[in-house]
Amino acid sequence: MEQPPGFVAQGESGLVCRLRRSLYGLKQSPRAWFSRFSSVVQEFGMLRSTADHSVFYHHNSLGQCIYLVVYVDDIVITGSDQDDIQKLKQHLFTHFQTKDLGKLKYFLGIEIAQSSSGVVLSQKKYALDILEETGMLDCKPVDTPMDPNVKLVPGQGEPLGDPGRYRRLVGKLNYLTITRPDISFPVSVVSQFLQSPCDSHWDAVICILRYIKSTPGQGVLYENRGHTQVVGYTDADWAGSPTDRRSTSGYCVFIGGNLISWKSKKTRCSGQI
Numbered sequence: 001m002e003q004p005p006g007f008v009a010q011g012e013s014g015l016v017c018r019l020r021r022s023l024y025g026l027k028q029s030p031r032a033w034f035s036r037f038s039s040v041v042q043e044f045g046m047l048r049s050t051a052d053h054s055v056f057y058h059h060n061s062l063g064q065c066i067y068l069v070v071y072v073d074d075i076v077i078t079g080s081d082q083d084d085i086q087k088l089k090q091h092l093f094t095h096f097q098t099k100d101l102g103k104l105k106y107f108l109g110i111e112i113a114q115s116s117s118g119v120v121l122s123q124k125k126y127a128l129d130i131l132e133e134t135g136m137l138d139c140k141p142v143d144t145p146m147d148p149n150v151k152l153v154p155g156q157g158e159p160l161g162d163p164g165r166y167r168r169l170v171g172k173l174n175y176l177t178i179t180r181p182d183i184s185f186p187v188s189v190v191s192q193f194l195q196s197p198c199d200s201h202w203d204a205v206i207c208i209l210r211y212i213k214s215t216p217g218q219g220v221l222y223e224n225r226g227h228t229q230v231v232g233y234t235d236a237d238w239a240g241s242p243t244d245r246r247s248t249s250g251y252c253v254f255i256g257g258n259l260i261s262w263k264s265k266k267t268r269c270s271g272q273i
Contacts, residue, residue: 030072033073034070037070037096038053038056040091040092040095040096041056041068041092042056043091044058044087044088044091045058046058046066046068046088054069054070054071055067055068055069056068056069056070058079058081058084060081060084062081064079064080064081064084065079065080065081066078066079066081066084066085066088067079068088071107071108074107074108075092075098076104076107077089078104109123109125109126109175110122110123110126110178110179111123111124111125111219117221117223118221118222118223118224119221119222119223120219120220120221120222121179121219121220121222122179122217122218122219122220123175123176123178123179123180123219124216124217124219126172126175126176127176127212127216127217128216130169130172130173130176130209130212131209131212131213131216134169134209136206136209136210136213137213139206139209139210139213140210140213141210141211141213141214142207142210142211142214143211143214144211145182145183145185145186145207145208145211145212146185146186146189146204146207146208147204147207150204151242152189152190152192152193152200152201152204153242153243154193154196154243155196155198156198156200156201157198157199157200157201158198158199159196159197159198160197160198160199160201160202163194163196163197166193166194166197166201166202166205167194167197169205170187170190170191170194170205173187173190173205173208174187174191176212179218179219179220180218180219181220181252181259181262182215182218183208183211183212184250184262184263184264185248185250185264186204186207186208187208187264188248188264188265188266189204189248190204190205190208192266220258220259221258222258223257223258224256225256225257225258226256227256227257228255228256229254229255229256229257230253230254230255231253231254232251232252232253232254233251233252233253234249234250234251234252235249235250235251236248236249236250236267241266246266246267246268246269247266247267248264248265248266248267249264249265249266249267250262250263250264250265251263
């Protein structure tokens with residue numbers, strides 16, 4: 001810390017200022033802010049999730065619930081107990097300078113559309129931004145994100161002159177899989193060649209972009225189906241990789257008939273015959 005402009009104590013330039021609280025930009029400030037926010041929320045009776053410390057929840061004796069998600073200083077509150085949700089908002093208002101923005105419509109690149117049918121999560125704007133950045137807004141769309149007859153392997157084709165561009169684009173596609181389970185597998189495949197991408201791998205990424213062009217607003221629907229049954233599915237090929245004979249596995253999990261988790265990934269171990 002240095003003496004602020006307009007405040008000069010003559011002969012004390014060698015002294016330091018002792019902070020009474022954290023300032024923005026200090027390495028310990030994020031932790032100090034979250035500790036403060038966490039304590040305020042827990043004072044209300046919320047519990048912090050052990051799986052994700054940015055998620056807080058509260059269940060009452062009637063089976064009603066409140067969930068709070070925080071990302072830096074952006075807060076999302078949802079639940080079935082509307083009275084306690086209002087009380088929680090007032091509790092936050094008394095401790096922080098907070099503004100109620102109404103119903104959630106956009107959060108971290110994810111669009112939220114609420115209706116009587118349910119809630120739809122999508123990333124249409126994010127998808128269109130990717131197409132615009134890559135000059136693919138006017139590309140010819142395709143019906144599938146990957147050619148099933150093409151097997152990608154390392155060193156297939158000419159190395160790319162700018163591998164960083166490939167890595168950045170694949171990273172953006174990975175974020176798009178948050179609401180797009182339909183591209184999880186092809187994005188998982190092209191993610192295997194980040195170290196030394198070639199033109200054949202780039203062609204596979206372009207195919208994914210052309211598919212996104214045909215379905216930019218694709219997302220996931222969450223609706224009340226009258227139950228909360230948990231169902232999971234998983235599958236894997238058998239030593240499908242032609243280079244190291246490792247398998248590709250995938251899973252999806254449903255709660256109440258709604259898809260809440262999915263992944264496609266190349267396994268770490270080789271298949272045995």
